[in-house]
Amino acid sequence: MVFSCAGINLSNGIDAIEKEKGLPVISSNGALLWEALRLTGIRQPVDGFSMLLKGIDRQGTPLR
Numbered sequence: 001m002v003f004s005c006a007g008i009n010l011s012n013g014i015d016a017i018e019k020e021k022g023l024p025v026i027s028s029n030g031a032l033l034w035e036a037l038r039l040t041g042i043r044q045p046v047d048g049f050s051m052l053l054k055g056i057d058r059q060g061t062p063l064r
Contacts, residue, residue, distance in 0.1 A: 003027045014050040024051040024058060 001021065003010055006028050010017075014025045030050050037043075037053075046053040055063050 001025045011049055015048055018051055022058070026050065026052055 001017065001023050003025065004027075008027065010025070010027045010030070014027065014030070017025050027050070030052060034052050037046075043055070045055045051057065052063070057063060
């Protein structure tokens with residue numbers, strides 16, 4: 001699922017949506033943050049904000 005509006009605050013609900021739907025949820029803000037972290041060399045997982053920032057796919061396989 002993709003939420004592309006930067007004005008929507010999904011940070012508190014992404015994990016719940018992912019668990020309920022069984023799909024990764026990507027927000028434009030989350031993708032921007034992930035890319036900024038990646039470009040600066042930060043590879044540490046961020047829990048609580050989506051599978052993307054945790055660094056895993058739906059099966060729990062690492063993305064990085």
